[in-house]
Amino acid sequence: MSGLRGRVLVVDDDPVNRLLLRRALEQEGLDVEVAGDGGRGWERVAGGGFDLVLLDIVMPVLDGYEVLARMRGHEATATLPVIVISGSDDRDGVVRCIELGADDFLPKPFDPAVLRARLRSGLARKRLADLEREYREQVGHVVAAAADVERGEFRSGSLDTVAGRDDALGLLARVFGRMAHEVAQREQRLRAQVGALRIEIDEARTARTVAAITGTDYFADLQRRAADLRSGPGRQNGDQQ
Amino acid sequence: MTSIVSVHSFRGGTGKSNTTANVAAVLAGRGLRVGVVDLDILSPGIHVLFGVDQDGLDHHLDGYLWGRYPLRAAAREVTPPGVAGRIWLVPSSVAPHDIARIMAEGYDVGLLGEGVRSLAVELELDVLLLDTHPGLNEETLLSIAMSDALAIVLRPDHQDYEGTHVTVQVARRLAVPRTVLVVNKTPESFDADAVAQRVTEAYDTPVAAVVPHSEELMVLSSGGIFVLRHPDHPVAALYAQLADHLVGVRA
Numbered sequence: 132m133s134g135l136r137g138r139v140l141v142v143d144d145d146p147v148n149r150l151l152l153r154r155a156l157e158q159e160g161l162d163v164e165v166a167g168d169g170g171r172g173w174e175r176v177a178g179g180g181f182d183l184v185l186l187d188i189v190m191p192v193l194d195g196y197e198v199l200a201r202m203r204g205h206e207a208t209a210t211l212p213v214i215v216i217s218g219s220d221d222r223d224g225v226v227r228c229i230e231l232g233a234d235d236f237l238p239k240p241f242d243p244a245v246l247r248a249r250l251r252s253g254l255a256r257k258r259l260a261d262l263e264r265e266y267r268e269q270v271g272h273v274v275a276a277a278a279d280v281e282r283g284e285f286r287s288g289s290l291d292t293v294a295g296r297d298d299a300l301g302l303l304a305r306v307f308g309r310m311a312h313e314v315a316q317r318e319q320r321l322r323a324q325v326g327a328l329r330i331e332i333d334e335a336r337t338a339r340t341v342a343a344i345t346g347t348d349y350f351a352d353l354q355r356r357a358a359d360l361r362s363g364p365g366r367q368n369g370d371q372q
Numbered sequence: 373m374t375s376i377v378s379v380h381s382f383r384g385g386t387g388k389s390n391t392t393a394n395v396a397a398v399l400a401g402r403g404l405r406v407g408v409v410d411l412d413i414l415s416p417g418i419h420v421l422f423g424v425d426q427d428g429l430d431h432h433l434d435g436y437l438w439g440r441y442p443l444r445a446a447a448r449e450v451t452p453p454g455v456a457g458r459i460w461l462v463p464s465s466v467a468p469h470d471i472a473r474i475m476a477e478g479y480d481v482g483l484l485g486e487g488v489r490s491l492a493v494e495l496e497l498d499v500l501l502l503d504t505h506p507g508l509n510e511e512t513l514l515s516i517a518m519s520d521a522l523a524i525v526l527r528p529d530h531q532d533y534e535g536t537h538v539t540v541q542v543a544r545r546l547a548v549p550r551t552v553l554v555v556n557k558t559p560e561s562f563d564a565d566a567v568a569q570r571v572t573e574a575y576d577t578p579v580a581a582v583v584p585h586s587e588e589l590m591v592l593s594s595g596g597i598f599v600l601r602h603p604d605h606p607v608a609a610l611y612a613q614l615a616d617h618l619v620g621v622r623a
Contacts, residue, residue, distance in 0.1 A: 330574040341541045353517045360518035
């Protein structure tokens with residue numbers, strides 16, 4: 132086992148070539164899918180999920196140039212590594228493919244060692260491209276979170292994915308997330324305080340409670356005696372009311 | 373001539389006892405003779421603020437209510453050092469069996485009124501502060517009825533607003549000569565003047581003090597009676613302002 136990992140699409144109209152390549156790639160530990168012409172190949176590629184494409188040049192429906200041109204013009208596949216499968220007498224075709232954005236070429240008949248090296252290199256580029264894309268996306272999350280803070284719509288936990296990184300971006304996300312959380316809490320406290328100062332009293336309920344307290348004989352008696360209670364021995368005069 | 377002042381809150385945990393103790397200290401600091409009765413029989417606690425050890429509470433309000441001795445015998449002087457006037461405290465028992473007995477058997481509420489009046493005479497008190505039980509039970513109504521002034525302590529939150537309204541209404545029906553509100557434990561971020569204005573308008577009752585709440589104040593307050601330990605702190609001036617309202621220096 133070479134330890135290669137990834138999903139590779141082989142687009143070649145030659146069934147023998149397809150079979151040989153499939154076997155060779157599977158032996159390297161890769162998941163392999165095949166397409167027998169450029170049209171099907173483009174459909175598969177456009178469907179996504181591949182880490183690398185091995186692309187023949189001369190094919191029915193769509194040739195390799197057209198497939199390559201479409202791939203590079205399509206955002207999702209613009210950076211997907213493409214290795215062109217070429218005959219040894221097709222130097223011009225290889226040049227044109229590289230000008231169209233192919234990353235490498237594999238001469239037929241292919242040498243397993245050369246194939247492995249091309250695959251390793253292509254998959255490494257794909258991994259780097261994926262990491263770069265993920266990094267850009269996560270920077271975008273932090274920027275979006277900043278906009279959310281500005282709008283007062285920041286949600287705690289929205290940066291958890293980025294904060295899990297062990298690099299500087301992760302540190303930025305953690306610090307930013309903590310600060311934004313503190314700001315949100317402070318705003319929440321202020322809103323609660325503003326709410327607390329809104330004195331809303333249910334007059335009907337209050338009236339019922341007061342009636343329950345003041346409707347007793349004890350209270351009536353107390354009301355009658357209140358002035359006397361306040362003007363007894365040693366007391367102030369009860370005439371201040 | 374004794375002025376009786378009840379310090380009340382509809383709900384527990386508003387800082388009522390703390391307010392009572394500070395007002396007592398302010399008034400005693402002016403050379404007055406001040407009595408404090410802990411009427412919060414079911415959950416007494418003001419004795420702690422006056423430094424009274426609960427193990428030494430052998431005479432208390434509960435004993436008077438059970439006819440064991442006159443209320444004067446339960447009054448102990450707790451005047452802090454350096455205070456010009458004097459303070460006496462009638463504590464309530466903290467013994468669980470006493471509290472349980474009060475809860476189970478009740479007591480003659482009328483005795484409270486008699487005891488308070490005779491205590492005022494015997495100790496020649498200028499002011500007698502009643503630290504009431506939260507809610508509006510019979511003894512609380514009695515203490516409000518016999519008071520020349522009532523301070524209702526509330527916290528600025530919704531749980532207190534309606535109960536405070538009830539208390540204000542009841543006090544009006546009992547024709548208490550002076551009723552003021554104390555907004556206690558107010559978050560520091562609140563504007564005190566705005567709070568005072570809103571609360572005054574909501575209850576049509578003057579606000580005597582808006583006392584802030586902060587971690588710093590919690591730490592400063594934990595050592596006992598605030599105005600004695602930090603007389604120059606702005607909060608001490610608020611308690612002095614409250615005392616003025618309660619004894620009629622301010623209308």
